[in-house]
Amino acid sequence: MVAKDMFRELNYYNSLAFIFAVEEINNSSELLPNITLGLHLYDSNNHPLIALRVFMNILSEMDKAIINYNCKTSGTLAAIIEVVSAEESKLISNMLRIYHYPQISYTSQNSFMSVKFPHLYLIVPSFLKIIPGIMKLLKHFNWTWIGILTPDDDNSLTFVQILKERIEQNGACIEFIEIFDQINTLTHERIAQINENNHKSSANLIIGLFNREDSRGIVLRNECQKIPHKVWIIITDLDYYVIDRVKPGYKNSTLLFSKVKKNIPSFLKFIRDVEPIMFPNEWITENWWTALCKNNCLQSIKRSCSRDRGSSYLFPCDNAHFANSYFIYNAVYALAHALRDMLFSGSGQTTGWNGDRRTLSNYLPWKFHRYVRNVHFKNVLGEDIFFDENGDLPMEYSITNLIFLPNGTIQHEIVGSYKPYAPPGEDFTINENIIVWDAAFTQTPPKSRCSQSCAPGYRKLTKEGKPVCCYDCIPCPSGEISNETDMNNCMKCPEDQWPNEKRDVCVPKLINFLSNEEPLGIILTLISIFFFVITAVILGIFIKYQDTPIVRSNNRNLSYILLVSLMLCFLCSLIFIGHPDEVTCVFRQTVFGITFSISLSSVLAKTITVVMAFQATKPGSKLRKWMGSRVSYSIVFSCSLLQVLICLVWLGIATPFSHQNIQSEIGTILIECNEGSAIAFYCVLGYLGFLAGISFFVAFLARNLPGSFNEAKHITFSMLMFCSVWISFIPTYLSTRGKYMVAVEIFAIMASSSGILGCIFIPKCYIILLRPDRNNRKYIKVKATHENIHITLH
Incomplete structure (x- = not known):
């Protein structure tokens, strides 16, 4: 069954392809030897009721339908091949459910019914x-803001609904869906309204589904392609002319997504050489054959005509392909190969003699389906022809760029393809360099976007009440990046990494x-070494002048211990400088705590010694028996030992360790x-503060004791400085991070140590080196006589 309408110059090719394929098979002795295929051509005139009547005539095999009767005595109906509208095809499929004849369709819209109708095969x-x-095409060009133009028939609307879902699943958006009538007449006003809506839309890409075969449908398609600043993806079964005789102001940027159409070389020769007398003698067919004599026809199809032939208003040579001739040719051969497989398999008691003519007897159409479904052969072009599990013939799509040239010709440039059955990665190709925009x-x-792309370093923020494709671009938050365009969410960097400036x-x-x-x-290291050297020099001075009264009067052994401990305090600050590791982390606070406890214990022992010395001079004082170096040493040892125990407990319970802090600073x-253990650390500091406080308290009480060598005032000032430094250290230490926190502690160590050194020993060095006249017994006696106090030298 072949449907024909007003565009007969195209559909007539379908009829000829049907006849050509049957003739070629009958003339071959290989495919169906001794079997002759017959055919009937019917015109449904694009009307469902006529299509139904034609179908009943086919079943009765006569011009007047008699339901459930076959009135022809020769020939057997094997299958029906049709190219009609989806509505007509559905009517035929419903009838074939009863009679089980194979239905081969080359109308692509029938794909929605291939599962519902098991006898339907799509070519x-x-x-x-x-x-x-x-x-894949949308993704390649990153088109995310799309309009759709579609007819209102059920198949097209179902197709658009599925397409819309897929588009939205892939993150793109539909701006509008414009629907036009498939059957009713399209007025000029309606076409103008559709064009105006398309023109006003912000989407630069419009997908157009065009299946109307009347002149208004073609006008709508052509008018749409005149709109500037629009890219059209057109899906249609209709052929485009290669010559447009009206020469309207078409715009380029049209991509035609259609099935791959190929020309059969022997078919062109058939058209050129066949006698038209073989075909129905109608005035329109005569016009069609006359049109093949025009100069625009290819030499491979151009016919030689006498000069007295009149001109024709048809243009069968103005198309890029010869309608659906390639698919019809494959459909006829698919049925022939299926018949051959059935005959040669010996199933169904198929062959028998009827006089001198071999015919198919007792043909059961439902048995034929197995052979049609399993048919597999190579056509004249060497391509594999077979039906998949859904009854579809696997084929390819071509992506064609329609280039409208100034001379009125339309150049069809194939720029890509889509092969649904190819392996992933090989199924889609596009060459955008040859596309003419x-x-x-x-x-x-x-570009076709609702919003501009968000550059790397930004993420999309959907506008309230807008589709997901309409968004603002906001910078990634701290600690996160986006390394691609149009990312919905930023990615967090690993813990050891951070975004660059561009994020x-x-x-x-x-x-x-x-x-x-x-x-x-470097500065802290030099300062630490400097104070270490100064302390070492002072220790050398005290050792050199150890027998002088000023050194002896201030308990020189405690002075030695204090100076050595201060030297260690200055050196221990060097442990804080450099890359922290397990060893330095264990020793730096404990060494600092122990050395400072020795220093403060020595200061406390010196203070107590001063007080005891002056108290022992009083008549009847019982402190005389406590005077001696053992008391001082005991104080230093016992006070330092307690700090050592605290540090050992600290190391045993919660040993300090090296740590990578990734949270404090961005x-x-x-x-x-x-x-x-923060508690252990502050216990060490607290104990040092306790020793300093006791020393300060005792020294403060002894500050007014007479004597030239009374250290109480100096110790008071040193402890006052020490306490001031460490009291201010705690809030400063807690408010800083990283290397500055370490620098604060080093500063506190050197400031407090230098305070003790300066307040206690610098005055003595001043007397020893610059005022030696005061460093003798005579001066001490004069001073003692003046103050009426006797000082016993030790």
Whole structure:
């Protein structure tokens, strides 16, 4: 069954392809030897009721339908091949449910019914199978803001609904869906309204589904392609002319997504050489054959005509392909191969003699389905022809760029393809370099987006009440990046990395610790060494002048211990400088705590010694028996031992360790020592504060004791400085991070140590070196006589 309408110059090719294929099979002795195929051609005139009547005539095999009767005595109906509208095809499929005849369709819209009707076979690609190819095309060009133009028939609306779901699943959006009548007449006003809506839309890409074969449908399609600044993806079964005789102002940027159509070379020769007398003698067919004599026809199909032939208003040579001739040719051969497989298999008692003519007897159509479904052969072009599990013939789609040239010709440039049955990665190809875009586009390939792309370093924030494709771009939050365009969410960097300035890549975080190679570390190191040297010099002075009264009067052994402990205090600050590791983290606070406890214990012992010395001079004082070096040593040893025990408990319970702090500072890894136990650390500091407080209290009480060598005032000032430093240290220490926290502690150590050194020993060094006249017994006696106090030298 072949449907024909007003565009007969195209559909007539379908009829000829049907006849050509049957003739070629009958003339071959290989495919169906001794079997002759017959055919009937019917015209449904695009009317469902006529199509139904034609179908009943086919079953009765006569011009007047008699239901359930076959009135012809020769020939057997094997199958029906049709190219009609989806509505007509559905009517035929419903009837074939009863009679079980194979129905071969080359109308791609029938793909929606291939599962519902098991006797339906599709010889052309399914519209449904084109959707993944469209999605790949949209993704390739990053088109996310789309309009759709479609007819209102059920199949087209179902196709659009599935397409819409796929588009939205892939993150793109539909701006509008414009629906036009499939059957009713399209008025000029309606076409103008559709064009105006398309023109006003902000989407630069419109997908158009065109299946109307009347002149208004073609006008609508052509008018749409005149709109500037629009890219059209057109899905249609209709052929485009290669010559447009009206020469309207078409715009380029049209991509035609259609099934691959091929020309059979022997078919062209058949058309050129066959005698038209073999075909129905109608005035329109005569016009069609006359039109093949025009100069625009290819030499392979152009016929030689006498000059007295009149001109024709048909243009059968103005198309890129010869309608659906390639698919009809394959359909006829698929049935012939299925018949051959059935005959040669010996099933169904198929062959028998009837006089001198061999015919198919007792033909059971439902048995034929197995052979049709399993048919597999190579056509004249060497391509594999077979039906898949859904009854579809696997074929390819071509993506064609329609280039409208100034001379009125339309160039069909194939720029890509989609092969639904190919392996992933090989199923879609596109060559955008050869696509001709409309000159009105300022950017090629053109963009179709609701919002501009969000650059790396930004993420999309959907506008309230708008589709997901309409969004604002906001920077990634701290600690996160986006390394691609149009990311919905930013990605967090690994813990050891941080975003760069543009926030499009994670870079390693800066490693931060108090290094001995940076200026701050170098300065603190030099200061520590400087005070160490000063303390060592003072110790040398005291040793050189150890027999002088001023050295002896202030308990020189305790002075030695104090100076050595101060030297260690200055040196212990060097442990805080450099890359913290397990060893330095264990020793730096404990060494600091122990050495400082020795220093403060020595200061406390000196203070108590001063007080006891003056109290022992009083008549009847019982402190005389306590005077001696053992008391001082006992104080130093016992007070220091308690600090050692605290440190040992600290190390035993919560040993300090090296720690990478990635939270305190943005973009920085702080390499620091975790003290293990904050309580233990503050116990060490608290104990030092306790010793300093006792020393300050005792020294403060003894500040007014007479004597030239009374140290109580100096110790008072040193402890006052010590306490001031460490009281201010605690809030400063807690408010700083990283290397500056370490620097604060080093400063506190050196400031408190230098305070003790300066307040206690600098005055003595001043007398020893610059005022030696005061460093003798005579001066001491004069001073003692003046103050009426006797000082016993030890």
